[in-house]
Each structure stands twice: as structure tokens, then as C-alpha cells.
Amino acid sequence: MPVEHVKADADAARVTELLQRDGCCIVDRLVEPAALSRVLEELEPWMSRTASGPDDFSGRHTRRIGGLIARSPASHPLVEHPLVLGAARGLLHDATSLHVHLTQVIAIGPGETAQPVHRDQWAFDFFPFPTGYEAQCNTIWAVTDFTEENGATRVIPGSHRREDKLRFAHEDTEPAEMEAGSVLLYTGALYHGGGANRSDSVRCGLNLTYARSWLRQEENQYLSVPLEVARTLPESLQKLIGYARGAYALGYVDDLRDPLEVLRPEKGRTGFGDRLLGDSSGGDA
Ligand SMILES: O=C(O)CCC(=O)C(=O)O
Numbered sequence: 557m558p559v560e561h562v563k564a565d566a567d568a569a570r571v572t573e574l575l576q577r578d579g580c581c582i583v584d585r586l587v588e589p590a591a592l593s594r595v596l597e598e599l600e601p602w603m604s605r606t607a608s609g610p611d612d613f614s615g616r617h618t619r620r621i622g623g624l625i626a627r628s629p630a631s632h633p634l635v636e637h638p639l640v641l642g643a644a645r646g647l648l649h650d651a652t653s654l655h656v657h658l659t660q661v662i663a664i665g666p667g668e669t670a671q672p673v674h675r676d677q678w679a680f681d682f683f684p685f686p687t688g689y690e691a692q693c694n695t696i697w698a699v700t701d702f703t704e705e706n707g708a709t710r711v712i713p714g715s716h717r718r719e720d721k722l723r724f725a726h727e728d729t730e731p732a733e734m735e736a737g738s739v740l741l742y743t744g745a746l747y748h749g750g751g752a753n754r755s756d757s758v759r760c761g762l763n764l765t766y767a768r769s770w771l772r773q774e775e776n777q778y779l780s781v782p783l784e785v786a787r788t789l790p791e792s793l794q795k796l797i798g799y800a801r802g803a804y805a806l807g808y809v810d811d812l813r814d815p816l817e818v819l820r821p822e823k824g825r826t827g828f829g830d831r832l833l834g835d836s837s838g839g840d841a
């Protein structure tokens with residue numbers, strides 16, 4: 557079964573519906589490709605000195621560059637893209653809030669072999685989440701075109717409902733082919749993996765993932781984003797990277813202070829429990 561594509565004017569509820577049904581979907585040309593190449597330009601100082609991965613999972617011909625919130629202001633509108641966040645919140649609707657889980661450019665070089673097929677939620681120490689329960693919502697934005705030949709992400713639509721710890725062969729997977737500017741969304745339970753790159757150019761993707769904010773972040777945002785940079789971010793992004801409680805009492809600072817108060821002391825006490833502050837949606841992060 558190929559991956560379902562929707563147009564850029566699709567609403568978040570439709571994307572959530574597809575994530576629930578298939579575990580993945582592609583939104584075609586959601587942004588101008590230039591919005592993604594700007595991220596690469598900002599990351600150039602780090603890209604050029606980053607080595608490729610040490611093992612088959614990271615990819616021996618693949619370079620991964622993280623810390624995008626601090627290093628790439630151009631990534632911020634993508635991290636906070638309303639359609640993506642709306643779809644992610646729809647998928648994880650019963651969580652008090654969600655937070656950024658990781659930010660990473662994945663540049664798969666020529667000669668790379670296929671990454672082992674996996675579930676991203678295995679990062680949570682292989683905790684066996686019940687079938688149908690999603691812990692995270694992931695995206696890969698196509699910075700370059702994604703083709704079968706250059707290593708488009710391989711996915712198994714519908715596999716988010718399968719048993720845990722299954723092994724799959726290449727023939728079981730489909731390439732998530734898409735034009736630059738498009739985004740693949742997939743759930744934490746979807747089986748997938750980076751594709752082999754048989755072309756002579758680099759396949760570049762921007763992996764931005766979100767998780768229920770009671771889970772530990774894969775990329776430590778408190779240390780990846782220096783405090784002086786975190787202080788300058790818009791409030792919505794501060795909350796989204798972790799300066800908000802993950803539930804009523806989760807992540808408070810010293811005397812039951814909200815983490816946002818550390819970045820924004822001028823706000824005074826923001827209260828204890830977003831839901832008690834007249835925000836019936838449970839906060840915007
Ligand atoms: O780069 C890709 O297409 C997928 C990478 C991936 O799934 C991962 O590193 O967890």
C-alpha cells in the first residue's frame with residue numbers, strides 16, 4: 557500500500573485521521589523548498605565538520621546534525637508549523653501537552669545502505685506501548701527531493717498497528733517519495749527506516765519530532781539550547797522545547813514554579829497547572 561499524499565491546504569484533522577489510519581502520510585509542497593535550504597545554510601559551519609555515523613543504524617555514509625533550535629533560526633517556523641503541530645496534537649490529543657523530541661538534519665550520502673527497519677518509539681528503552689497508543693509524532697521534511705534511488709525514507713503503512721519488535725525485509729517497505737518542500741509525518745509506532753542511496757547526490761531531510769511531554773526528550777533541549785538563546789525565543793517555542801510542565805506537577809522548578817518563569821521572570825508567577833489558569837485547552841505547547 558503506497559503512502560497517501562494530501563495537498564498543502566489539507567486541514568490538520570485530515571492529517572491526524574491518516575496518521576491514525578495508516579501511521580503515516582505526506583503533505584505535498586507544504587513550504588517553499590527555499591525555507592528548508594535556509595536551514596542547511598545556517599547549519600553549514602557544523603555540517604562541514606560533522607563526521608558520518610559510527611554504525612549501520614546511524615549510517616556510515618550519513619551525517620546527522622542536531623541542535624537546530626539554537627543553531628538555525630530558519631528551523632523555528634518549521635518546528636512550529638501549524639499544520640504539523642495541529643496534526644500532532646490531534647494524534648496525541650489525550651496528553652496534557654507535547655514537546656519537541658529531537659531536531660536533526662539527516663544527510664544520506666551516496667553509497668549508503670538501507671537503515672534497519674525500526675520504530676522510533678523504541679528509543680524509550682523499548683517500552684511496549686499498547687497497540688494503538690502513540691507516544692510521539694514525527695516528521696521528515698524533504699530538503700532535497702526524496703526518490704527511491706536517493707534514499708527516500710522506507711515506510712510500511714499500517715504497521716503502527718502490528719506487534720512490537722517485528723523484523724521486516726526491504727520488499728515489505730514502500731519509498732516515501734516526495735518533492736522538496738513536502739513533509740512525511742509518521743507515528744512513533746510506524747515501522748520505517750532510511751533508504752539506501754544509489755544516486756550520486758546527497759538525500760537531505762529535516763527530522764523534527766514531538767512526543768508526549770511526560771516522556772524524556774531524545775535530544776536534550778535544556779543543554780542543546782544555551783539558556784541565553786532560550787530566553788530570546790518566542791514564548792510558544794520556549795514552551796514547546798520544554799519550558800512548560802509536562803502535566804500538572806511534572807517538571808516544576810524549586811518552589812513549584814513553572815519552568816517558563818525561569819526564562820521570563822517578568823511574567824511573575826504563571827501559576828501551578830496550566831489548566832487552572834483559564835486555559836481549558838491545557839496550554840498551547
Ligand atoms: O532519514 C530517514 O529517512 C529516516 C531516518 C530514521 O528513521 C531514523 O534515523 O530514525
Ligand SMILES: [Fe+2]
Pocket residue numbers: 674675676748749
Ligand atoms: Fe526512525
